[in-house]
Amino acid sequence: MTGRFYGLGVGPGAPDLLTLRAHRVLTRVPVVVYPACKPGASSYAWRIVREFVPGGTRRLAQVFPMSRDWASLIPVWRQNAEEIAQELRAGHDVAFITEGDPMLFSTFLHVWELLREVAPEVEVEIVPGVSSMCAAAGLTGIPLGQGDQRVALIPATWHEDDLTDALQRWDVVVLMKVARVLPKVIDLLRSLGRLEQAALVSRGSAEQQLVTRDLERYRDRRLNYLTTVLVGRPLGFVESLLAESAAGEPEDEPNDKETT
Numbered sequence: 001m002t003g004r005f006y007g008l009g010v011g012p013g014a015p016d017l018l019t020l021r022a023h024r025v026l027t028r029v030p031v032v033v034y035p036a037c038k039p040g041a042s043s044y045a046w047r048i049v050r051e052f053v054p055g056g057t058r059r060l061a062q063v064f065p066m067s068r069d070w071a072s073l074i075p076v077w078r079q080n081a082e083e084i085a086q087e088l089r090a091g092h093d094v095a096f097i098t099e100g101d102p103m104l105f106s107t108f109l110h111v112w113e114l115l116r117e118v119a120p121e122v123e124v125e126i127v128p129g130v131s132s133m134c135a136a137a138g139l140t141g142i143p144l145g146q147g148d149q150r151v152a153l154i155p156a157t158w159h160e161d162d163l164t165d166a167l168q169r170w171d172v173v174v175l176m177k178v179a180r181v182l183p184k185v186i187d188l189l190r191s192l193g194r195l196e197q198a199a200l201v202s203r204g205s206a207e208q209q210l211v212t213r214d215l216e217r218y219r220d221r222r223l224n225y226l227t228t229v230l231v232g233r234p235l236g237f238v239e240s241l242l243a244e245s246a247a248g249e250p251e252d253e254p255n256d257k258e259t260t
């Protein structure tokens with residue numbers, strides 16, 4: 001019988017943020033696959049789970065190069081999907097681990113898409129993980145959305161005009177993949193008057209985590225790829241509702257014509 005393929009979120013970094021379901025799968029499957037950016041490179045996702053994986057479990061490191069040259073990447077992704085398909089066809093359940101949540105900007109998504117092509121018969125189960133943006137919100141005290149606030153999640157590597165547009169339109173903005181473009185982001189936040197509303201989290205929840213509101217201090221530092229900037233609105237949402245209702249909104253006033 002064909003094995004089952006798990007897309008397994010392992011959370012943002014702290015091993016105790018792994019879910020009970022992820023733990024159950026990890027202690028049961030015979031094969032765990034984890035992504036690495038080059039051969040022999042260490043894996044952040046693997047370090048999160050290694051203490052829970054039984055000694056007899058087979059570990060399969062798959063290389064997913066960090067590049068934007070899609071034409072050269074796709075054959076590598078397809079080869080990885082084929083390697084996983086072989087394991088599944090041999091009847092082995094396989095867990096592909098991914099930091100944070102597997103449905104959010106993860107390498108798992110590329111493999112899953114190609115696996116559907118090379119082995120459409122395979123059953124897939126997604127196990128959600130605690131996403132880094134949820135961990136970052138808790139660490140910085142910047143809510144990801146309260147009441148009717150509008151929230152945007154974007155890679156900071158977007159073109160500057162698009163970033164400006166997002167920062168002007170949305171109340172809360174999560175900027176992922178920010179490490180290499182931090183100086184540009186700081187300048188933009190300052191020019192839009194939102195620098196004071198921003199905080200930076202690098203490797204949030206892991207032992208080496210950095211959490212700061214002083215973005216300037218890190219402007220020229222080489223930050224880890226796992227770095228996010230959150231931009232929120234000042235707290236006080238409930239207070240603003242109270243102030244609004246005290247002032248009396250015209251549409252909330254009793255309508256005399258209707259009541260008579």
Ligand SMILES: C[S@@+](CC[C@H](N)C(=O)[O-])C[C@H]1O[C@@H](n2cnc3c(N)ncnc32)[C@H](O)[C@@H]1O
Pocket residue numbers: 012013098099100101102103104105106107130131132133136175176177178201202203204205206225226227228229
């Ligand atoms: C390819 S995406 C992966 C997102 C992941 N699947 C999730 O659910 O959080 C990588 C980006 O996620 C963010 N990220 C991932 N882990 C992080 C962490 N522990 N602390 C801060 N940001 C993190 C960074 O912005 C990084 O560039």
